Amino acid sequence: MLTHMHSIEELWISDFQSLVTGQPATLYVEALEETEVLEIEINDLQQLFIDIPEFNRFFRIKLQGAFIAFQNRIFSTISHTAEERYLDFIKRYSRIEQRVPPYMIASFLGFTPEFLSKIRKELAARG
Template sequence: MQPFDTGAAHERILRHVQQLIQLTEDEKAYFLEQLKPRVLRRKQFLVQMGEVCRFETFVVKGCLRAFAVDPKGQEHVVLFALEDWWISDFQSLSTEQPATLYVEALEETHVLQIEKKELEQLYLAVPAFERFFRLKLQNAFISFQNRIFSTISQTAEERYLAFRQRYPLIEQRVPQYLIASYLGFTPEFLSKIRRELATRR
């Protein structure tokens, strides 16, 4: 595995954060002190169903997926996360109840994590971070709401085209069967859609 480049990781997360809030040098230093670097191997779990999720996780490099497993053992992809995305089992993190999701690295992945108790202290020490994470949560809610709306109002082809337009990097890096799971298709049905689209070019 590649070594974790802490300096580059800190620069990346500060650029990301300062798109929404402005920090003093002391606030930057305090924030960075709370972050814990971690490297995940391909197929290693960040979170597993049944354990309590205790970290917010920022993706520095790599790709992860969050998925649930139904009673029949079928996996359902809920979320992908690439560079500059945050991921965790948000319900477990908030309620301190066991996670209902698995979060798995799809490739070697470098992350920065902040534990819930440090996050609460960060809100007190640097109040601007309450706004930052509130905006992130709002954006995540809007994304899930749009996904639900597309599921009930769009054709399968329209859903796939919207996904491809919104997340072009995901399609390039994630296996087709996982994209099919995210969209609620079988891999065979997604292959059929892609073939039909290809014939129209």
Template sequence: MYTLLIQHLSKHISLTNEEIILLTAAFKPKRLKKKEFLLHQGEVSRQETFVTQGCLRAFSVNDKGEEHIAQFAVEDWWVGDMYSFLTGAPSRLYIEALEDCQLLQIDRPGLEDLYLRVPKMERFFRIIIQNAFIASQNRVLSSMSQTADERYLDFIRKYPNIEQRVPLYQIAAYLGITPEFLSRIRKKFQGK
């Protein structure tokens, strides 16, 4: 279960065997069944979560009951409400398992302790937070400047395996379009 996490970290930092032992002691395994929630809106996000198996979605619900999906998370990805985790404010997100999931979690005190005991972990989290910020900024800009067709093509190019794992109405919610409009877009590109 920890192998994928170690491989993931190794993309940005190199760890000694001693550091790997400290790291695996700091992360706790968690399992979720399909449709279980990792986080509810209004709760404080107490953990950062790494996905070792399964698929989740992070979403909000507006006053009209419409869902807006902020993120999908599959193996080798992180999921959580970083704002809530860092500030202690109530989460604005729900995080739900779309499949049975195996996760590794670390809480804020554990992460702070890990930063002290394995200082290169601060570098790692700085890199992934920078990458998340860039991805978020690119998503905002594409939602303002790209057509729905372009957003869909960009989505399937960046995340080729997700389309087979999640319902199309959720992809539509991620793209900010109706499921019917997504169906028309998909038909347009089938066979091309």
């Protein structure tokens, strides 16, 4: 299982490709804590955009934020070391690190749990 993204309170997570194209989802959501799940069909979403223009703007802003986060993740993966990616993860997702198992953090960062353990040990040794 590959961890594609994490989400915390007040954030949304979705397979946007499936939502927009109507194709079966290629991603799935696994809730590790009590979670409120909302489901909407694309036609109903489009009608919400018409009926409530403020929701259209809200959704666009959420989607822009998700795109920026995705772009930053790609850039980080191709341009930073594993240690830099881990340190950035801790900085960006400090509230998540203590709440998810290490294997999920490692998967999200693109390496094995053993390699994550090695990075943590090296950082701890440096103090």
